[in-house]
Amino acid sequence: MGLKKLAAGLALTASLFAMSAAKAADIEVTHWWTSGGEAAAVAEFANAVNKSGDKWVDGAIAGSGDVARPIIISRILGGNPMGATQLNPGHDADELIKAGLLTDLSDLAKKEDWAHILRPASQLASCTVDGKVYCVPVNLHSAQWMWTNRKVFADAGIEPPKNWNDLVKAAPALKAKGIQPLAMAQGWPVGLLVGDLIVAIAGGDNFVKVYKDRDLAVANGAEFGKVFQAVADARNMVDQKAVTKQWNEAVGLVISGKAAANVMGDWAGGEFQVAKMTPGKDYDCLPGLGVTPVLNTGGDVFYFPVVKDPGLKAAQLKMASTLVTKEVQVAFNLKKGSLPMRADVDLAAANDCMKKGLEILDHSKAVFPNDVQMLDRDSINQINDLMTNFFSKPEITPADAQKQFADIIKAAPKM
Amino acid sequence: MTTFDTALVGASSQPPHFQQFSNLVRYGVAGLMAVIGALALIFDFPFAQLGVFQPMMYALGLVVVCLVIDVPFRKLNYQLGMIGVYLFGAAAAWVAWYSGGNWLSQDAADFIWKVTALFSFLFTIAAGVWNAPFKNFAAKTAAIPMMYIVLFAFIGCSLWTVLYSTSDARIYPLYTYVGLKQYYRLFGAEIWHIAVKNVLIYIALSTTGAMVAGFLLAVFMDQKIRLEGLFRTIYLYPFALSFIVTGHVWAWIFSPEYGLEKSVRQLGWTTFSFDWIANNDMAIYCVIIAGLWQGTGLVMALMLAGLRGIDEEVWKAARVDGIPKWRTYISIVIPMMRPVLITTLVFVAAGAFRVYDIVVALTDGGPGISTTVPSQYVYKYLFSGNIGQGLAAATTMLVVSAVILIPWVYVEFVKGKQIR
Structure with missing residues (x-):
């Protein structure tokens, strides 16, 4: 009896340890993509992250950016950061960056040459503060x-x-x-x-x-x-x-x-x-x-708050890299109805609306910044x-x- | 025995309710504090978790500990010493922050601050126990959480709010003094004027409405009717729903597309129109109707309790004197219910003053911005890019409620006691 209890206890302890070990690469992602098309698109990101070996823990915030933004910012400020979060390119995160609460992605950006594979330049420029890259742009949206x-x-x-x-x-x-x-x-x-x-x-x-x-x-x-x-x-x-x-x-x-x-x-x-x-x-x-x-050229970007856990840190960088790979960019943007960040992807499956957008984006000077960027x-x-x-x-x-x-x-x- | 309890006089001169802890407890607490201190330094807990509130938590901790163990009045010297140690660490942190790390690096200041804050905090507890006797230990220990909440949440955060309302803090609460700039903008903003007007209408109508309807319902329930329990449940049921649910349900009812207007039209009255919710001037009354639907039940329950508290003898005497029932209610029962009435009024008015969730669920401030209320304004600015503006609005609300509540507290509790 006593032995059985001991064994059960040991098993429980072992399973707890196992759980905490697996947890190291759980990455909680907050975003406000909750409508039908958006949810289908974000599932593509989740799949890609799960495939890369980490676990995407979905932190969708229903409502809109106006509802989600305060929640996201106050969580980062309050010392309870998520693993990664969606925001719009612009000045929303400027003060968080100044306070040192967001991860510097410059090394990764340099290694993968984001400056050349991602276009237009305005998006990466929105992520860059004092020469350092703090976010990864995932798509281009236009409001017009x-x-x-x-x-x-x-x-x-x-x-x-x-x-x-x-x-x-x-x-x-x-x-x-x-x-x-x-x-x-x-x-x-x-x-x-x-x-x-x-x-x-x-x-x-x-x-x-x-x-x-x-x-x-x-x-x-x-x-x-x-x-x-x-x-x-x-x-x-x-x-x-x-x-x-x-x-x-x-x-x-x-x-x-x-x-x-x-x-x-x-x-x-x-x-x-x-x-x-x-x-x-x-x-x-x-x-x-x-x-x-x-x-x-509005759109969405992902920021990665500074965290202490080295396992999660590695997962953040891996996720940043995953989001701009060719396959993920195509799968995500087709569902989202937005334009991919990379020019070197095959968009044969895109519908006419997206093609119209690409046409203007790639061949016209009629592209200008978003209000949030100004x-x-x-x-x-x-x-x-x-x-x-x-x-x-x-x-x-x-x-x-x-x-x-x-x-x-x-x-x-x-x- | 040791250096810091030499000043303690012998137990014989202490009042009888003073007690001294056994050596086991004294060594135990001292050891425990040392272990907590070491662990905290090694694992960096709770520093990382407390965020921007760390300095305040520790300063308050020191005050609370001093209050609980009564040391300041007995062992002033080393207590002042501990506060000095704490302030030294706080000063280091401040210098580093102020100079942007130029005069003292952030990391060094952080470390100094942690060690001094921890040391002063834990040492004060340990020394306090070591130096027992002290008075009412158990009662004061039990009151620690309450002391924390009062000092930290009510007083500390209110002061912080007032202080930062004079700053131009945007997303991150950094303090730069700008005087009354936020207030000038606040009082010049059209949306704030709309919000204030709305909340005044809401307070006036929902308090009088809920009080009158609640009282009448309670009187009705007090007529020894059948199935009283059932009716009471029905009337109180809306109160069990959250404002969010209430708001959404009423949004459907008021909606001209799906709700009452469409139903009545489908019944055959095709010119029927009920589109208050889409009307700038009338939408606020929709909010009031939904609020009344939810809040009246509670008022009824409170009033009913008040009515039941009236002695049956009073009624008998009134009947013997041949006073009609309505007259008994107005001239005898209502004056006797004064405490219940006042308490209920304060409840309902306070609830109306901070109205927020029902507006968010029912209209979300619309159509346009015509049903915005002050708490919505505060929330909107606090978390989306202009903390100073949000706090200026919050401070204004605080001042207004204080102006209303303080005279009431004075009359009810201070002056009333003096008369009695």
């Missing part, structure tokens, strides 16, 4: 897309729109049929729509002038005045009763045919793919809202608040909104 459901237009007897202006013209006819011309989600998607309208109407150069160079003359000028007028047009097109809470619900309205169009980044492509729809046949994707075919998050939040308020209250005039916008740009700290 309009998505339209062709069947809705065909049923209404209207030619599917080629650009934003066509949609504005078609709006009354669609409304008469009981279809929402433009589906919208509340919060940051409003800011995204405004950003897209700025680029489409005022042009990418002016966008950079205002966001990066803080040119107040342009922000107060006539070109931006047209932008705010266009936002007011969009405000009239949207059925305020049907504004959804999440971006993917708004895309869902387009997919199901309750709404005709939605303005959203290329990550919406993943949703159409999950719904088994074909671009050009079931739906159209129009870069630059069809007005000016330009794309910005402005601090605090100012972007203020702009989003302003735009959502403007968008939901018809009594605010475009001129008022433009003035408040210029004030935020004026007060934003230099980056």
Whole structure:
């Protein structure tokens, strides 16, 4: 009896030790990829990491970047870091880097020659602070897309729109049929729509002038005045009763045919793919809202917080390297609807939307930085608040909104 | 015996409730502290886990230990010495941080700081036990967790909040004094004005609503009705749901696309319109309705307890005098229930003041930003790039609630006692 107990105890101890030994390479990854297309894409990363011998412990945070970012940052600050985390390229992590909380990946980047295999250069530049690389870019996203459901237009007897202006013209006819011309989600998607309208109407150069160079003359000028007028047009097109809470619900309205169009980044492509729809046949994707075919270079990057466990440290570097291998890049980006970081991969399986994006990315100068890469998050939040308020209250005039916008740009700290 | 207990007078002159520990305990505690100290230094625990709060935890630890073992009043010299040792380490850490590691390297300062903080902390405990007797040891030991929470969470963190609201800390809490800049921005922000207006409407309507409805329900329940237990459960049930669940359920009900409006229209009344939740001016009332639905049950339970506490003799006397029932409630029962009423009011008002989760679940501040509340503003800025701004908003909330609560505490507890 006593011996049995002893043996059981020993076995238990042994298994505990075995568990803690296996745990050394468990790598907890936080991200906010929870919609259908995103979840399918992140599973590709998880598979690749598991295959490399480590164990991917999924730390998905439902909601959006606005929900997840505070959680991720406060965990790193509070001394309870995850193994790796998604963030957007930009200035969100600047202070964490200054505080020495994120791992320096420079050696790995040099060894694998990231500077040459990853393009465009702006993405790696966003990861680089004082000459050191702190994150690995995994994909390119652009926000300037309009998505339209062709069947809705065909049923209404209207030619599917080629650009934003066509949609504005078609709006009354669609409304008469009981279809929402433009589906919208509340919060940051409003800011995204405004950003897209700025680029489409005022042009990418002016966008950079205002966001990066803080040119107040342009922000107060006539070109931006047209932008705010266009936002007011969009405000009239949207059925305020049907504004959804999440971006993917708004895309869902387009997919199901309750709404005709939605303005959203290329990550919406993943949703159409999950719904088994074909671009050009079931739906159209129009870069630059069809007005000016330009794309910005947002995307996702992975940061690796500094940890003490040497086993986990090694796993972090291995994961960073895995994420930019050719196979993983292709598998992930096809599902995500985003563009791969490497130019040397075979994208025969890509759909028409992605090919349109690649075409602009590789052969055009119409590529410019993302707002997060030019402005601090605090100012972007203020702009989003302003735009959502403007968008939901018809009594605010475009001129008022433009003035408040210029004030935020004026007060934003230099980056 | 040893150097640090020579000043102790003989046991005979101590009051009877003072006690001296046996040598076994004294050596045991001293040894234990030495082992903890050694292990902590070797394994670097708990330094890595405490993060930015380390210095505060240790300073507070020292204060708590001093309070518990009563040493400052007995053994002032070496106690001051220990605090001195601690402050030396803290100063080293500060010098390194202030100079960015130029005058003293971060690692060296870290080490000095760890050793001194640990030493002063553990030595104070060991010496305290060694130097027993002291007063009410068990009671004070039991109070340690509470002392920590009060000193650290309530007082310490509040002071930290106020201090950092005068900084321009963004993501990382680094202190750079900027005066009242954060407050100027706060009071100039339209979204803050909307938030304040919303919370005032919410407090006014949800407290009066919950108090009146809760009281009426309690009176109804007090009429010796049948199935009282069942009704009580039904009324109290919403309170068992979290605000998040309540918010989501009501979001469906209010939604013009799926909820009440559509159902009524499908029943045949096609012009029926109920779209408050999509209306900038009315959405806040949706939040209030959902909040009332959830909160009234609790008020009813508290009020019912108050009503049951009224002596049956009071009712009999009122009946003998021929006073109508409603008059008895208003003129006799309600005044007698004053303590319950006040407590409930403070409960409900405090809950309304910090309203957060139901707004997040029900409207998420929308449409636009029209149902934003102050706690949402605090959270939003605190964790996404502007700590100083979030803390300025938090400080404003703290000051406002203090202005309301302190007179109440004074009247209820301080002045009331003096009169009685």
